[in-house]
Amino acid sequence: MATEKVASWVVNLSYANLPPEVIQAAVSSFYNWVGCAIGGATHPTTTTAYEALTPFFGQPTSTLLGHKGARTDASHAALINGIASHVHDYDDTHLATIIHPTGPVASALLAQSEALGDVKGEDFILALVAGIEAECKLGMGVWPKHYDIGWHITSTVGSIGAAIAVGKLMKLQRTPMQHAISIAATQVTGLREMFGTDTKSFHVGRAAQNGLMAAVLAARGYTGSLQAIEAPRGWARVVSVSNDVDGEVGGLGQQWEIARNAFKPFPCGIVVHPVIDGCIQLHREMVAEGVTAADIERAHVRVHPLVLELTGKKTPQDGLQAKFSVYHGGAIGLVLGKAGPAQYEDNVVLSTEIVTVRDKITATADKGLGADETEITLTLKNGKTLTRNVQHAIGSVEVPMTTAQLEEKFVDQVSLVLGADGAQRASKACWALQGSESVTDLAKGI
Amino acid sequence: MATEKVASWVVNLSYANLPPEVIQAAVSSFYNWVGCAIGGATHPTTTTAYEALTPFFGQPTSTLLGHKGARTDASHAALINGIASHVHDYDDTHLATIIHPTGPVASALLAQSEALGDVKGEDFILALVAGIEAECKLGMGVWPKHYDIGWHITSTVGSIGAAIAVGKLMKLQRTPMQHAISIAATQVTGLREMFGTDTKSFHVGRAAQNGLMAAVLAARGYTGSLQAIEAPRGWARVVSVSNDVDGEVGGLGQQWEIARNAFKPFPCGIVVHPVIDGCIQLHREMVAEGVTAADIERAHVRVHPLVLELTGKKTPQDGLQAKFSVYHGGAIGLVLGKAGPAQYEDNVVLSTEIVTVRDKITATADKGLGADETEITLTLKNGKTLTRNVQHAIGSVEVPMTTAQLEEKFVDQVSLVLGADGAQRASKACWALQGSESVTDLAKGI
Structure with a gap:
């Protein structure tokens, strides 16, 4: 039932359902993600992928963050922004599962929002929350065995979170949402063996692409399994040796996982x-x-x-x-x-x-x-x-970063890529997400 | 050692190493694959993917088989031709593992050959053989537990086979070839739970894309693990509960797997x-x-x-x-x-x-x-x-299809899409692979 439960919950979720602290957490998560993605834009792992894949680039609908207004198709933007956002290991952490939740979801979401056009900040936030909540609950459902076996949980569940977020943005109904989950779930990307190499952050970008493609296909009627997560040979059983996905997804909307998302104050262990x-x-x-x-x-x-x-x-x-x-x-x-x-x-x-x-x-x-x-x-x-x-370092659940500290982190990172003025401008643009009439315009200001 | 062994074998393989029956098997595998890909081009599973993904298409370098000369970027061509080639479940079978080996490998290879230009038929055959041999040996290394757990082995090993084939085409040396294997291995695509849905044939296309991207990244110096296959948390251990990949890859070039590839004479069970x-x-x-x-x-x-x-x-x-x-x-x-x-x-x-x-x-x-x-x-x-x-049906190992029967299968399928003349023309073009001076020109004749 997990696949249907997740899909139903996501489809029924409306902006009015979101408690203020969840909206705030979503804005902070987005803000922190943009800072990390711009901060990682000039890293060789990012620029190598950018250069290698240029021959495949499609219509320039979507921003490559930190690349002076450069754009590409939504799929490649999702990949490259996703890589950049994780490459410094400086992004966010859902401490209960050590998922870095925003990277896969926001990378897909921003790219597709720009491709679709006319996406309001509130719709973006709603989709971001839907993706992150489902992603974290599914992760909790297979944690810790899934990680112990050797899967990079950020990207394995990130693909599904990204599909859900983009599916929500595209207003999929329940059945196509189940198919979107399914098409994402079958693309299990990320072995921990890759840690310490370029491929670790590639996982985050690829998860964003996986999810984006899954939602786009499902929106056209492409089918997968309606029981992709819980079937006897479904995702949860294939990628873990124990799971409680049904139980965890039953808690969707009761305990908001995005409110437990922590931001790293310092770019180190x-x-x-x-x-x-x-x-x-x-x-x-x-x-x-x-x-x-x-x-x-x-x-x-x-x-x-x-x-x-x-x-x-x-x-x-x-x-x-x-x-x-x-x-x-x-x-x-x-x-x-x-x-x-x-x-x-x-x-x-x-x-x-x-x-x-x-x-x-x-x-x-x-x-x-x-x-x-x-x-x-x-x-x-x-x-x-x-x-x-x-007793508890800054950035822990007990002592979360303040808005001022988050802003300092953003500006410190972004200044190295866009200069001090550019960093201030980007910071201002990102904080304006909630009231934004057009995420496309917002992205142009970054 | 499996990763290094595979990479070394592939890098050292030359056209002169290929026995005549292996070259013949490669040509037949390619021929059968093209027939299936054209035959599946008008199936709704293929056309839905085509239409859904059009907004992401890049420069039209590579042929979409069966679509009247339409082209797109190599990555999307690999995806869509891969889907089409498997959608009727009418392609080929490596009976020892029930891998359908040519789909992922040839879909990536043809698309990238056209993108690179100036690829000779012999180089194409060499890369095809390298990819299929490695793919089947790795499959044998994790078979049958890997399949029992719920993985669609055709696409899980197909990603790696595609990476190796494209890597060989791009003349990667040993270390980058190991990285290509690694970047492909971390993208484990294909749950058997998807059988009976559009997503089953998607697996084949996505595996082709996964491998293509892995090789293209590795060619630019992108790194993964040098022990991606055999490490304690490497591919073989994460995706199977028992494996003998080291043993199997040790047999590369001794028993040629492509010579054991069978073609389905009839489009049914x-x-x-x-x-x-x-x-x-x-x-x-x-x-x-x-x-x-x-x-x-x-x-x-x-x-x-x-x-x-x-x-x-x-x-x-x-x-x-x-x-x-x-x-x-x-x-x-x-x-x-x-x-x-x-x-x-x-x-x-x-x-x-x-x-x-x-x-x-x-x-x-x-x-x-x-x-x-x-x-x-x-x-x-x-x-x-x-x-x-x-006693043994046609298409079994004991009674392989004759060239005439393979041609009848090709023409029967392709006529439904391209008409009788188109089918004859395509058939002739494909049989000319071995002596072809340019795979790009060959593809134009299909």
């Missing part, structure tokens, strides 16, 4: 986030006290053992290595009070200013601390000590 | 084939003896029990039902001496001429007979009886 958070707080205290990095004698952090296991690199030599260094994370927090993409560029990682402080940081593992907890002791040359205890 | 085969033989005997269908008193067939279980429909009402009727199969054999797509059209199924004879046929199950065996007793009104014992 999540285990480093508490240390960065605490060090940024200490940086502010230092500024208030009139002391600078030159006044630091030493710093010590106590962290959960996992932090040193995953990010114990003491002398990172470039930006990528720095993402796995709690010492670099601490240093940029203390010295610069920021940890955006610019603070992970190679020249910053190797700068005397950062290396000097980095080498003054020591760390010990403490099993008594939570994974998102840290205790930092900063000793100044004048003998004074400053301490910070972070 | 394979269990009916012995009865049709025997009845066509009896038709010829009747003609030789100067008797006609009007002289038939009754006919009796003894068959394996599975035949009646699967195809026991006594009074089929349309072409689709007729595919599941051993009685219709027998009647068209006896009356018309043919069982091509034209003999499965609704008006033939309901014609007095066929229904009269169909109702004179009785059948009994006999466990002592093989699944591809039958004994037929035809009693004429003059009291004479003619009998036929078919």
